[in-house]
Amino acid sequence: MPPPQAPLLDGAIPTPTWRPVRGWPLSRMLLVKSLRVGVNAMFNTSLDPLKLDPVQEGPPDEVGLVWIEPKPDLVVGEIAHTAQVNDIHPVKVAGFWYGKRGEYGEVGQAAGPDEKVIYEFHGGGSAGPTGGSAYFCSEALKYAPHYTRVFQVEYRLSQGPPLEPSGAFPAALIDAMLYIVHASIPSLPRPGALMLHSPTAVWGNTHSGACSSMHKYSDSDFVHNFLAGYPTCALVGSLPQSDASTTPWISPASLRLDHPKGLFVGLPPTLILAGAVEMTLDSMKTLVDRMRADMGTDLVTYVEIANATHAVLLAKWHEPERTHTYEVFASWAKNC
Numbered sequence: 014m015p016p017p018q019a020p021l022l023d024g025a026i027p028t029p030t031w032r033p034v035r036g037w038p039l040s041r042m043l044l045v046k047s048l049r050v051g052v053n054a055m056f057n058t059s060l061d062p063l064k065l066d067p068v069q070e071g072p073p074d075e076v077g078l079v080w081i082e083p084k085p086d087l088v089v090g091e092i093a094h095t096a097q098v099n100d101i102h103p104v105k106v107a108g109f110w111y112g113k114r115g116e117y118g119e120v121g122q123a124a125g126p127d128e129k130v131i132y133e134f135h136g137g138g139s140a141g142p143t144g145g146s147a148y149f150c151s152e153a154l155k156y157a158p159h160y161t162r163v164f165q166v167e168y169r170l171s172q173g174p175p176l177e178p179s180g181a182f183p184a185a186l187i188d189a190m191l192y193i194v195h196a197s198i199p200s201l202p203r204p205g206a207l208m209l210h211s212p213t214a215v216w217g218n219t220h221s222g223a224c225s226s227m228h229k230y231s232d233s234d235f236v237h238n239f240l241a242g243y244p245t246c247a248l249v250g251s252l253p254q255s256d257a258s259t260t261p262w263i264s265p266a267s268l269r270l271d272h273p274k275g276l277f278v279g280l281p282p283t284l285i286l287a288g289a290v291e292m293t294l295d296s297m298k299t300l301v302d303r304m305r306a307d308m309g310t311d312l313v314t315y316v317e318i319a320n321a322t323h324a325v326l327l328a329k330w331h332e333p334e335r336t337h338t339y340e341v342f343a344s345w346a347k348n349c
Contacts, residue, residue: 077120112162173247181250206349214266217258226294288321
């Protein structure tokens with residue numbers, strides 16, 4: 014006879030060992046596992062289905078392609094020094110406009126005095142209508158119609174050996190100008206608000222161990238190869254590998270930073286959206302704590318979406334969590 018099972022608490026339902034999160038349907042479990050296999054294959058081969066050429070793909074009529082000219086004079090301070098180490102120079106990059114056009118159908122027109130525009134960074138892959146985050150650009154305008162346009166930048170992604178090294182840190186910073194608050198460049202106005210969606214705040218994987226979210230949620234996420242090995246080596250380039258854990262520009266939530274206090278002073282009101290079963294949940298919570306310590310609790314809103322894995326806003330199949338997360342974003346954005 015098999016041994017008797019321990020009694021369940023009232024209303025409790027045992028979670029099958031093949032289903033990582035209670036309440037997840039079989040289809041979601043299979044999709045997440047398939048994504049994990051695809052991501053692993055991408056980082057172990059030269060195949061990258063997420064990296065497209067948005068210009069050659071050709072944007073549809075509703076998306077406007079523009080070119081952003083390089084501005085070497087805006088690369089200043091320690092970022093300029095790091096760019097020299099990795100031989101990174103400002104280059105012309107593509108940008109894409111979604112939403113309202115000008116009076117004569119033009120794109121890229123200056124924002125009006127009362128106009129609100131979303132500046133979107135795709136977090137990997139590619140920008141433009143064929144990139145993965147094009148879906149977010151369209152949905153954001155539906156859920157937050159008081160924003161009239163979304164602008165994406167096709168910033169450089171890093172790659173390293175055995176491929177030809179390119180796009181190492183700080184290429185993405187230079188292309189997207191994410192350090193404008195600290196640089197205090199008069200010609201670059203500060204953003205009015207900031208939304209971080211499943212942000213990767215540590216590239217050196219300092220939040221580890223048997224009790225960490227990296228371990229607990231390894232079956233409900235697909236970012237296993239994001240935080241070590243090839244991606245980290247490609248990102249730091251010629252810099253010491255230790256910089257992946259000790260440089261605040263690369264890993265602001267790292268547990269190995271010597272002086273994390275003050276990193277976020279001056280940032281605008283911020284919303285951080287995290288999936289409750291993401292592997293990087295611990296590092297996102299560290300990021301929230303540090304931002305609140307620098308900015309105050311009133312300026313930092315943190316929402317943890319139950320049963321959600323990484324980047325739920327990009328997952329059409331992740332319902333009802335996807336819709337709920339867009340509603341959270343829309344409610345917060347009304348006041349920004």
